[in-house]
Amino acid sequence: xxxxxxxxxLIITSGEDCLAQKTEPGLQGSLTAKENLKTIIVYGSDTCHxxxxxxxxxxxxxIDFTYYDVDVNLLKQREMVIKLQKAGISLDNxxxxxxxxxxxxxxxxxxxxxxxxxxxxTKNRHH
Numbered sequence: 042x043x044x045x046x047x048x049x050x051l052i053i054t055s056g057e058d059c060l061a062q063k064t065e066p067g068l069q070g071s072l073t074a075k076e077n078l079k080t081i082i083v084y085g086s087d088t089c090h091x092x093x094x095x096x097x098x099x100x101x102x103x104i105d106f107t108y109y110d111v112d113v114n115l116l117k118q119r120e121m122v123i124k125l126q127k128a129g130i131s132l133d134n135x136x137x138x139x140x141x142x143x144x145x146x147x148x149x150x151x152x153x154x155x156x157x158x159x160x161x162x163t164k165n166r167h168h
Contacts, residue, residue: 080141081099081141081143082109082140083095083099083140085138086137091138099160111137125139142160147159
């Protein structure tokens, strides 16, 4: 599954300049300032157990989030790649899920429990 995601990402990034110009304005203009402050986006795959566990963890903690399966939603996959590139994060060792936590990208590339702890902050809860 990681090989599939990685190969798709390589194909997408080959046209990065053209793609970034077409996609960027829509990404930034889609959320109001207030919504952007309380946004958690999970980019994952329905075949990735860490992604499934991340969704369950957030639901259990009653933390609102938006989930995109980047294996099937290629538009959101491109969005994720552009965000990673803009943040200077290498695509070489991509590990899902990727979480956009109020504009800060967090990747599950260390201890999974530590990864989950980064997502559990009271300021991320919607009331």
